[in-house]
Amino acid sequence: MIYVTLGTMFLDFPRLIRKMDEIALSTGEKTVIQIGLGQTRPETCEFFDFKSRDEILRIQREARVIVCHAGIGSVLDALEARRPFVVVPRLKKYNEHMSDHQLDIAEAVQRRGWGRMVMDMALLAEACANPTPAPPSYRPAEARLVAALRDDIERVMALGRL
Amino acid sequence: MRTETNAETVKRLSICLACSHGGHLTEMLSLAEAFEGHDAFYFCYDADTTRALPRAHLVPNRPRNPLAFVANLFRLARIFRKERPDLVVSTGAEIAIPVVLVAKLFRVPSVYIECGAQVTRPSWTGRLMYWLADRFYVQWRELLRVYGPRARMRGSLIDEDEPIGGDRSRERRLKATLVQSAYAGGFSSDQPPMGLAYIASALEGHGCEVRVIDANAERLSAQDVTALIAGQAPDLVCFTVTTPLLPGTLGIVKGIRALGQPPMLIAGGPHATVLPEELLAEGAFDYVVRSEGEVTLGELVERLAQGQDAEGVAGVSWRKNGRIVHNPERPLCAELDALPCPDWSLFPLGRYSSLARRNDFCLPIITSRGCPYGCTFCYKGVFGRRLRLRPAADVVDEWQFLVERYGAREIAVIDDVFTADAERVQAICAMLTERGLARIPWSTTNGLRVNHVTPELLQAMKAAGCYRVYFGAESGVQRVIDSLNKNITIEQVRAAVRAAHEAGLEVGVYFMLGNLGETLADTEATMRFCRELDPDYAQYTVATPYPGTALYDEVVTSGRLRIDAWDDLASYGSMAFDSGELTSRVVARQYRKALRKFYCRPRFLMRQLPGLTTWTGFKHRLLGLGLVATFIVPGWSRRAGRRRGERTA
Numbered sequence: 001m002i003y004v005t006l007g008t009m010f011l012d013f014p015r016l017i018r019k020m021d022e023i024a025l026s027t028g029e030k031t032v033i034q035i036g037l038g039q040t041r042p043e044t045c046e047f048f049d050f051k052s053r054d055e056i057l058r059i060q061r062e063a064r065v066i067v068c069h070a071g072i073g074s075v076l077d078a079l080e081a082r083r084p085f086v087v088v089p090r091l092k093k094y095n096e097h098m099s100d101h102q103l104d105i106a107e108a109v110q111r112r113g114w115g116r117m118v119m120d121m122a123l124l125a126e127a128c129a130n131p132t133p134a135p136p137s138y139r140p141a142e143a144r145l146v147a148a149l150r151d152d153i154e155r156v157m158a159l160g161r162l
Numbered sequence: 163m164r165t166e167t168n169a170e171t172v173k174r175l176s177i178c179l180a181c182s183h184g185g186h187l188t189e190m191l192s193l194a195e196a197f198e199g200h201d202a203f204y205f206c207y208d209a210d211t212t213r214a215l216p217r218a219h220l221v222p223n224r225p226r227n228p229l230a231f232v233a234n235l236f237r238l239a240r241i242f243r244k245e246r247p248d249l250v251v252s253t254g255a256e257i258a259i260p261v262v263l264v265a266k267l268f269r270v271p272s273v274y275i276e277c278g279a280q281v282t283r284p285s286w287t288g289r290l291m292y293w294l295a296d297r298f299y300v301q302w303r304e305l306l307r308v309y310g311p312r313a314r315m316r317g318s319l320i321d322e323d324e325p326i327g328g329d330r331s332r333e334r335r336l337k338a339t340l341v342q343s344a345y346a347g348g349f350s351s352d353q354p355p356m357g358l359a360y361i362a363s364a365l366e367g368h369g370c371e372v373r374v375i376d377a378n379a380e381r382l383s384a385q386d387v388t389a390l391i392a393g394q395a396p397d398l399v400c401f402t403v404t405t406p407l408l409p410g411t412l413g414i415v416k417g418i419r420a421l422g423q424p425p426m427l428i429a430g431g432p433h434a435t436v437l438p439e440e441l442l443a444e445g446a447f448d449y450v451v452r453s454e455g456e457v458t459l460g461e462l463v464e465r466l467a468q469g470q471d472a473e474g475v476a477g478v479s480w481r482k483n484g485r486i487v488h489n490p491e492r493p494l495c496a497e498l499d500a501l502p503c504p505d506w507s508l509f510p511l512g513r514y515s516s517l518a519r520r521n522d523f524c525l526p527i528i529t530s531r532g533c534p535y536g537c538t539f540c541y542k543g544v545f546g547r548r549l550r551l552r553p554a555a556d557v558v559d560e561w562q563f564l565v566e567r568y569g570a571r572e573i574a575v576i577d578d579v580f581t582a583d584a585e586r587v588q589a590i591c592a593m594l595t596e597r598g599l600a601r602i603p604w605s606t607t608n609g610l611r612v613n614h615v616t617p618e619l620l621q622a623m624k625a626a627g628c629y630r631v632y633f634g635a636e637s638g639v640q641r642v643i644d645s646l647n648k649n650i651t652i653e654q655v656r657a658a659v660r661a662a663h664e665a666g667l668e669v670g671v672y673f674m675l676g677n678l679g680e681t682l683a684d685t686e687a688t689m690r691f692c693r694e695l696d697p698d699y700a701q702y703t704v705a706t707p708y709p710g711t712a713l714y715d716e717v718v719t720s721g722r723l724r725i726d727a728w729d730d731l732a733s734y735g736s737m738a739f740d741s742g743e744l745t746s747r748v749v750a751r752q753y754r755k756a757l758r759k760f761y762c763r764p765r766f767l768m769r770q771l772p773g774l775t776t777w778t779g780f781k782h783r784l785l786g787l788g789l790v791a792t793f794i795v796p797g798w799s800r801r802a803g804r805r806r807g808e809r810t811a
Contacts, residue, residue, distance in 0.1 A: 076319075104281035108321075112322075140319055144316055145275075148314075159382075
């Protein structure tokens with residue numbers, strides 16, 4: 001099963017939806033798309049707008065591969081599911097987002113070896129067929145950031161300033 | 163700040179959390195653990211997600227309306243008066259701007275965390291917050307190098323981020339705080355302390371949770387440092403101790419000893435290596451780590467973590483059953499490339515500035531340790547007299563790391579004898595060019611030996627981004643140079659300065675005044691020699707006999723030392739011994755005269771004009787002007803000399 005997630009963005013992402021339709025049609029693999037607020041509806045793939053986070057994490061764990069837009073929340077969920085994933089940035093020139101910052105996120109994901117970035121839709125079918133394996137040891141440094149903030153709080157308590 | 167009285171007094175802070183309602187709120191909620199035990203309240207836009215928050219002040223979501231912005235300022239002022247926050251934390255976005263502005267007005271410290279969606283490009287709120295907020299965190303390495311020295315990366319909600327020295331979480335992690343105290347003459351933060359950064363990485367590699375307090379950079383009094391340490395409650399506190407740092411260090415140690423449960427106190431560095439007994443005196447340190455500290459301290463903390471003492475740890479001096487014991491020497495680290503890179507992420511990098519650099523965001527690198535020469539004034543106790551060189555590739559790897567990870571805009575090579583092996587320097591320069599690092603300016607701040615440089619080598623350095631070299635000439639009189647056992651000739655100094663100028667490098671030359679047996683005529687000759695060389699910068703110091711140097715031993719055995727306490731030795735620019743020919747007053751006068759004669763020349767001043775075109779250049783020259791004033795006004799020279807820091811080579 002391929003799980004596709006487009007996040008909560010209010011702008012449409014027809015480029016990806018049409019392509020996933022095409023891929024599902026040719027491979028016959030079950031494909032589920034979380035659409036969010038966009039207007040475009042897929043023809044072949046199953047879809048829904050939103051589901052609870054627990055349910056989404058469950059679907060993701062069952063997926064063979066996750067295809068997601070390069071929103072931070074979606075990327076984090078995909079990493080947490082520890083499934084191979086392909087990241088497709090929304091681009092400003094197609095009116096898929098207001099800026100091209102998703103490109104930066106997608107490139108970072110690719111650089112770290114967490115997942116594979118696809119810009120050209122012609123390459124998506126191949127990427128879905130051969131995704132890079134999920135990083136086995138991915139662990140965000142959340143605890144370090146919390147510790148840094150606690151240090152700052154400690155400092156304000158000791159000195160009244162930072 | 164609210165104080166509640168339970169069994170003991172517990173302080174709770176009032177913390178204002180400011181964020182907009184989407185992903186920024188998600189990030190704030192992920193960090194909620196940090197604020198546990200304190201009274202946090204939110205300042206957010208009115209939305210479904212924020213209405214569910216427990217304590218929230220909600221405002222209409224009109225980010226681009228200037229009237230709404232002004233209305234928010236007034237609203238916030240009311241909220242601040244009611245809630246009296248002690249700290250503001252924001253994860254963005256633009257809602258942070260009015261909050262941090264009002265926090266400034268109310269003198270409330272603020273923390274800004276750049277959103278995880280900003281990977282390589284700063285947000286426009288972030289650009290503003292970089293300057294306004296007191297702490298500024300980014301969550302991607304790529305972004306750290308884009309911002310500047312004020313930005314820090316300490317963990318992330320998305321990216322992986324391990325301590326430089328490695329993360330070896332153990333069952334029992336020791337908490338270690340590394341401290342550099344203020345200098346005896348006052349705060350001086352030319353350059354982040356390299357030794358502590360190496361120690362930080364080494365301790366991280368042994369599973370310690372490391373914090374750093376640089377009292378100089380952060381302008382902290384001994385009471386401030388003690389208060390910080392009391393709050394952090396570390397298991398051990400390590401101090402880097404040079405002679406000028408000793409008085410400040412002992413002040414802090416006294417404060418720590420008065421705490422309820424004082425941590426273990428460990429001293430390292432030159433002064434501790436020469437005089438371990440002094441630091442192990444009653445009521446001072448528990449352990450002294452002699453000579454190079456990385457490996458020794460690592461072994462020591464492994465034993466301390468298991469509740470053991472320093473028995474059998476080579477290189478440690480300590481108190482065993484009330485008696486001072488010196489464990490055997492530890493051989494110096496043979497493979498320097500085996501040491502982890504210094505961890506600069508723990509230092510307040512935005513707070514260092516030196517007039518001797520072009521850019522304020524300059525990180526140091528040391529490519530070799532040890533020096534085979536025997537200059538009488540130089541201390542060799544820590545790194546020894548055997549020259550140990552790091553391989554060129556290892557040096558350039560760290561160089562690249564400093565530039566790419568932290569975004570360093572300049573590098574300072576702080577070796578004692580950088581150019582001892584010309585081939586290695588050629589290889590380093592070639593690699594710097596190959597890897598595109600030649601665009602980053604660098605200089606050799608501790609001085610090169612004039613007998614080590616050739617025109618070809620200096621040209622290669624220039625081509626690899628070096629913009630200035632310093633040479634240690636020490637004197638313009640061959641007899642005085644010889645008395646220092648420096649092993650160079652006046653002619654070599656001339657040739658080196660000429661070759662550096664011809665290679666297109668700026669040249670700085672170091673001189674000393676008040677050496678043993680130096681006469682008034684000798685000091686005049688030194689000034690004349692300096693004018694003849696016509697370097698771009700000249701640096702004078704008054705000869706100082708630091709313990710552990712040949713000079714110190716000589717003045718002590720001949721009964722010439724004229725100090726009552728180390729504090730007297732720690733104030734630069736004044737004579738600490740009877741040099742034979744010159745009185746303290748004459749040396750001080752000649753010192754001021756030498757600096758005045760060099761820096762007040764029209765020729766020097768003219769050379770400064772092109773530098774005024776950049777902001778940093780302008781700032782440095784303005785500060786320099788203040789320094790020059792201290793040479794002209796008598797009695798200010800003690801303060802001026804202090805800025806030099808302790809120099810070797």
